[in-house]
Amino acid sequence: MRDKDKKVLIFGGTTEGRELASALLRAGVSHVVSVATDYGKEIENSCGEDNVIVGRKDADEMAKLISDEGVTVCVDATHPFATLVSGEIKKACEKSGVEYLRLLRDTGARALPAAEAYSSVEAAADELEKTEGNILLLTGSKDLKAIVSRISDVSRVYARVLPNLESITKCEEAGLKGKQIIAMQGPFSKDMNIALIKEIGASVILTKESGAAGGLDEKLFAAKECGIKAVMIKSPESVITSEGHSLTEILDKVGVKDIEAGIERKIITLAGIGPGDSRYYTRELEEALKKADVIFGAKSILERVDKSGIKAHFEPLYMGKDILEFLEKRGLGEDSARSGFHEGLVESGFHGREAKASYSEYKHPLALFSGDISLCSGAKSAAVIFGKAGYEVHKISGISSIALFANRLGLGLEDCDVVSAHGRKCNVTGYIVGSKKLIVLPSSCAHAGQIARAAQSENREAAVLAMPGEVGEAIRTPLRIVLGYELGTEAERVFEVTENELGNDIFSPDEKGKCLLFIENRSAGESPVIRGIPDDEFIRGKTPMTKEEVRAISIRKLGLSSDSVLYDVGAGTGSVSVEAALLHPDIKVYSIERNDEAIDLLEKNKEKFGADSINIIKGEAPAALEELPAPTHAFIGGSGGNLKAIIEQLKKKNENVRIVINCVTLETLTETLSLIKEMNFAEPDIVQLSASRYKKVGDYHMPDAINPVYIITL
Incomplete structure (x- = not known):
């Protein structure tokens, strides 16, 4: 219930200030507007506002005005850059004991060119x-x-x-x-x-x-x-983080409903259309389709819409920024979008006449997305774009193709992992290795075929991805691969693909249909939770390799997480890179190595262990690090005499990077400790590791010592 004794003082001179004053006038709320100049008063009067006070004021003068006018609520609708004036208004409100409300202008990014x-x-x-x-x-x-x-x-x-x-x-x-x-x-x-x-x-x-x-x-x-x-x-x-309110929020605080103020909310609905034809529409979607006056979506989606009973205009746009631009232009005219905004008076916040709100001619826009909007959908970014543009975003979930696929296969989704490789780089092979039942969303039918072939190829090389009976003896269970094509349509096909069939293209490269993959790896549960690859499993040459025991502690000290970006500097055979990459499919590893023989070994070990997330970088650090994404972690097994420059480059790319250094020689240890002091690192974690492996010699087991190593964590 609105308080009839409430009186609002608006410090205005801006478009949003005039919009508020007009809304209060329509709602019959007592108010007064304060502007700085006679020119500002003329503009207010031309907009139908008669109760206008003129003159620049300090906090004391504002407080007197508040008292003289019997003001109960003060709204700061001055220009966003008028920070000094806002400061005076706040002081006046504190002195007078009245409520201060800041009316924010929408300066958020829309789909605008760069500046x-x-x-x-x-x-x-x-x-x-x-x-x-x-x-x-x-x-x-x-x-x-x-x-x-x-x-x-x-x-x-x-x-x-x-x-x-x-x-x-x-x-x-x-x-x-x-x-x-x-x-x-x-x-x-x-x-x-x-x-x-x-x-x-x-x-x-x-x-x-x-x-x-x-x-x-x-x-x-x-x-x-x-x-x-x-x-x-x-x-x-x-x-600066500002505490403020939108126009509708201000009106709500003074007890005015939108309908009283003549305010029309901008609303858009984002809806998932389901996996196929109208059989999979939700009741909520059916109602939205009937109510819509314009419907957006990719051409392939709009073609699937059952047009019966729908009077809406169809527009083949699916990117949030393009839909917003279309709606905004339709609200203001194609040739003079937002021509009602009087930019020339910005520095004073005054406009020649009242600017009308830019409402589109369409009152019930609906944007359609395939499947369910909560999974791999453009609706996610569209919701952000429309939210920033002041729209009220309604969302309608749809039946996902994943749910329909699981239904066709008789699966419970609680027993499956789901990974999206749709339009993004993803280590699908890594997920296959660790998942007994996996549903994959590929970018296309051709991509689905590539994933299936790669999965079977890696499975054939999976000597270390299952627990061997003896070193080098592979235990392999064939993968079960099922494809779901154009689910929910008349063209739907669900079929299993054998290993022999993967030698040929399952679909033509130009196939436009949608496809899902189900991959069952019965051997997945046999892999140890904490991996540890024996040294003998790596393909080795004369290139030095970080030994198994040292790797175990070094990787533990790195403390990698699923979204880590790891530099392995001086990667050698790639033993650290491989073990790190196999911890989680989403870990990104950059193996930096300058030696040609080592590069060859890196390639072979990457292929052998199916470590697709390893990116091999030939070159010498720190120069080779320049163009790489910022690291979260770095392992330095060899620096080539450039340790200081490497650490400086790592810290430049990420001040909080976690670094683990292996020091075998006393010279490297001495240099590292000196750099720690010189570069003002916090107290390092230092571990000295000495280990021996025992081998049988005659009737005895004799120690075979590994070179002692200092493992330093920064």
């Missing part, structure tokens, strides 16, 4: 100084002097400002004159921005992160179309 963003005016101006050619300032007059003072050649600077005396005076004070001062009042469409860029021959624009309401979209799209650079000053509300 070089800086946290301060000074940093952005310094970037402009580095550029060549003319500069177009689209930031208003407030910070002109600070910006222009950092540009050595002022003659190449042009500024678009409001057509009033105050703005033009600030331009002249900054050193601009004549044609360098472009005094215009918005709104400014993308085409108007393009025309201005071409007129002055600009090579770079400067804008503020002022959101859609500040014409940011039109500026960035114009710069992109003209092929010039865009520099942006970040909004304080994105640089």
Whole structure:
């Protein structure tokens, strides 16, 4: 229930401030608007607002206004960059004991072209100084002097400002004159921005992160179309965590319902259409299809939709950013998207007339995705995009192809592992090794065939992936591989593929249908939970190898997790790389080695053990590390005399990288300890390992000592 005695004071001068005032006016809520200048008052009056107070005020003056007007709630709807004013408003509210609410502007990223963003005016101006050619300032007059003072050649600077005396005076004070001062009042469409860029021959624009309401979209799209650079000053509300509220949240806090305020919510529904035809529609989806006025989806999905009883327009778009752009353009007209936003007044926050909210002509948009939106679906990224754009996102789950496949096979999903290799790099072979029952989502039918062939090939080489009776004696159970093709459609096929059939292409390379794989590996449970590969199982040459006992402790000290990125520097035969890679299919290993013979051994051991997640890098560290993804862990078994440079490179790529170093010689130990002190590492973990293996000699078992090794963890 709304309090009839409640009175709202809006510190405005912005689009969002006027939208709030208009909503309160429609709802019959008592309010007053405070703006800084007479020009701002004219704009408010032109929007139908009569109760306007003019003048810049400090905290004490604001507190007096609050008291004189009997204000109970104060809304700060000033420009996002007006941080000093916001500070005064907060002080006035604290002094008066009234509630302070911050109305946030949507400056969140939509599907916009890239811009070089800086946290301060000074940093952005310094970037402009580095550029060549003319500069177009689209930031208003407030910070002109600070910006222009950092540009050595002022003659190449042009500024678009409001057509009033105050703005033009600030331009002249900054050193601009004549044609360098472009005094215009918005709104400014993308085409108007393009025309201005071409007129002055600009090579770079400067804008503020002022959101859609500040014409940011039109500026960035114009710069992109003209092929010039865009520099942006970040909004304080994105640089500093701001506590604030949206327009609808503010209205809710003052007891106004959307319908009373004439506010129309932007809503979109994201729905899973299921695995096949309309037999697998959920009741909720059927209702959404009937209600929708526009339906989005990939062409293949839209073709599957049962059109009976549906009056919606069909649009073959499936990327969230493309759907959003379509809806936004339909809301504002194809040729003047967001032309209602008056960017030219951004620095003061004033607009020539009230800007209408950009609601699409479509009130019930529906985006369709195959299967269930909770699994490997574009709905995930679409939901984020629409959420940032201020949409209320409704989600409808569908029947997943995985559930239907399990049903066809008579499986319980609780007994299966599921892995997606759809559109992403994935060590499927590693999952097959550790899973008794595995369902795989491939990228295509051809990809499914590749996975099946690779799985059987690795299974044939699986001497160490099952527990051998004796060293080198493989125990292998053939894999069972079943393919599910076009599930839920008239073309559905579920068939088992034998090892002999895998020699041929199961599908043509151009096959467009959807496919799933079920792989049963009855030997999976026979592999030890904690692996340990005997030295004799590795293919070896004359290349040194980290011994089994040393590997065990070194890998334990690394403390790898499933999402680790490990550098094995001086990888040798690859014994550490292989053991690390086999811990979990998602661990990414980069084996760095400069020796040709060692590279050959690395390749052979990678293939033998099915360690597909190993990436072999030929080269010498640290140079070979330059282009690699940042490591979470690093093992240094050999440094080639470059230990300091290697550690510096590792720390540069990730300050928190965990490093394990094996020191065999006293020289390496001494160098490592010196570097620890020099580079201010925390207290290291140091273990000295001496181990002996016993061999039978005649009637006795004699020790065969392994070289002592220091294992140092940083």
